[in-house]
Amino acid sequence: MSETPTIAATNGSDPVREPAHEKADRRMLIDGKLVDAARTFATVNPATGEVLGHAPDASIADAEAAVAAARRAFDHSGWATDVALRIRCLEQFHRALVANRDDLAALTTAEVGATAALNLGAQLDQPIAIVEYYLNLLRDYPFTEDLGNIESRGMQHHRWVEKEAGGVVAAIIAYNYPNQLALAKLAPALAAGCTVVLKAAPDTPLITLALGELIAEHTDIPAGVVNVLSGADPQVGAVLTTDPDVDMVTFTGSTPTGRAIMAAASSTLKRVFLELGGKSAAIVLDDADFGTAAVFSAFSMVTHAGQGCALTSRLLVPRKHHDEIVELVKANFGHVRYGDPTDPGTYMGPLISEKQRDKVDGMVQRAVQAGATLVTGGEKKGPGYFYTPTLLTDVDPDSEIAQEEVFGPVLAVIAYDDDDDAVRIANNSIYGLSGAVFGSEQRALGIARRIRTGTFSINGGNYFSPDSPFGGYKQSGIGREMGVAGLEEFLESKTFAVPVAG
CATH class of the missing domain: 3.40.605.10 (Aldehyde Dehydrogenase; Chain A, domain 1)
Incomplete structure (x- = not known):
């Protein structure tokens, strides 16, 4: 690294320089x-x-x-x-x-x-x-x-x-x-x-x-x-x-x-x-209300088109209930209204730039090539930089899509065998920013305390507030x-x- 390293603070577009005479707004x-x-x-x-x-x-x-x-x-x-x-x-x-x-x-x-x-x-x-x-x-x-x-x-x-x-x-x-x-x-x-x-x-x-x-x-x-x-x-x-x-x-x-x-x-x-960054996991326990978990997982993932570091972009589900939960999430994705952010009825707006949208799409395409199944989404829409809510299953916990921050409306579903397996998968990340768990309260709280993150939501609880410390463990x-x-x-x-x- 040079003495004065190149440092940028965006994953979006490359700004377009204008002539010196162009007046700034x-x-x-x-x-x-x-x-x-x-x-x-x-x-x-x-x-x-x-x-x-x-x-x-x-x-x-x-x-x-x-x-x-x-x-x-x-x-x-x-x-x-x-x-x-x-x-x-x-x-x-x-x-x-x-x-x-x-x-x-x-x-x-x-x-x-x-x-x-x-x-x-x-x-x-x-x-x-x-x-x-x-x-x-x-x-x-x-x-x-x-x-x-x-x-x-x-x-x-x-x-x-x-x-x-x-x-x-x-x-x-x-x-x-x-x-x-x-x-x-x-x-x-x-x-x-x-x-x-x-x-x-x-x-x-x-x-x-x-x-x-x-x-x-x-x-x-x-x-x-x-x-x-x-x-x-x-x-x-x-x-x-x-x-x-x-x-x-x-x-x-x-x-x-x-x-x-x-x-x-x-x-x-x-x-x-x-x-x-973050690559947070939402864990659905087998005694959870699957409907509530599906609504939370779907709509939180597409908040601001997935451009949030604390969003739970990995959904961990019990193997025996995998298909049921996937269908519920898919149905909720189908209800997401995306488009013009000036329309009060719009839930999801655009990605920040064409470059960012191409990055998201590239990660989705590589995930499918690596063996993931595209359940819904994976499409560019315009005008503007829109990307449809995307659901992937059959995701390898060690794959790029499960390990790297996408910063787009993409949810990766991973099946687990038991509580210990779910904790292991959730902690299998360089990140430790946030997380979520759904299930009976005491059992869910026990799971939450085993996950190495700075914030955690239990059954949809909202921790984000001016008086609540926010930050992460590990490389978050x-x-x-x-x-x-x-x-x-x-x-x-x-x-x-x-x-x-x-």
Whole structure:
């Protein structure tokens, strides 16, 4: 690997660079100013395949300027120590998000392909709630912990621990849930007192830039505390992971890119928080309600066209009930309404790009060639980048389709013999992000505790909320996002001691 590795944060399309005279639809935020770049690149509406707009194509110099601004702001603005200022600014940001919610929803639908239902949840309304959660947490969070006295060298010594901001944070996000990913990093980092350089995903830059514009126009956040970049040049990401003025890198995206970021950050021993890929399993026990399990498995797998790291893309079923459960899932796939995400009745929108759709289709075709059976789906639809809900059976647990993240609406069914076999198959993965189990509650809970993942759903339980830590084991990442744990990712602990007189 070179000293400045190529780092991208998307599995989607290759952005199309435009001439320097093409005006960007949104501007970057650097050192408190909304700025353009010398060049732009196009972003595409995935539901139509047509150019939606143009974003600034940040240069290496832009990235360096953003880092320098964040460094100055951390060292000299007082942001890191003024809790009251941070609360006020987060309140202003939250109000701006709420006031502009409908415009943000329209842009999210156009650029990301998000449906109205998704905007009511993890694409927009829940991310807005994350900002409110952290500003409220900040009001009462104990930044100081008293450890009491100890006796040493014949004297009493009083000790305490103070939590302080971790420093300058580089935040690099993926394309699939840009509001969620940006705000789940921005809100706790700002609450902690950090300064941030946020890099948008090349496939969905406009919505992230819109967040920066709201900060610049509607908050008292000091210049340089938040900087927002967009760019098609992967070297911009490389600057953020290697610059010695960056103290911490937080990244959401693919595991291979996460490995590259971790290696790049190691030269300066930066802290890293990585939220990476998953190949989660849903286990249906023989005493489960098969109908409920089938509905959950089918409709969760096609949420946002399967473009979610925590989706349960492997369905583990008892061998003796295999055919019955497969027929139920197939029937539910048949009820999925996909198409125009602006239609309130649409459940599943498009994949992000033609490149991503071709990747998904290639994995399905290779799975069939390797012996899997295509029960339903496996078709490209247009205009736009749609792929039909796809169900595969006779899947080898060690095959590519069972081991690698597809990031599309593809569910692989694997038969198991008994509970131990199901646990073995579920844990047979480099990933450990999430999982699900259906069955009698105590038995299901026992299974859940044996699976090596960071989150788990029992009988359809929903764990995703601003106050719930989210993250994975193994190669699904390092650290936790959201909840109190999400704030503490951005804090350092400093221990103090003073001798006690008398």
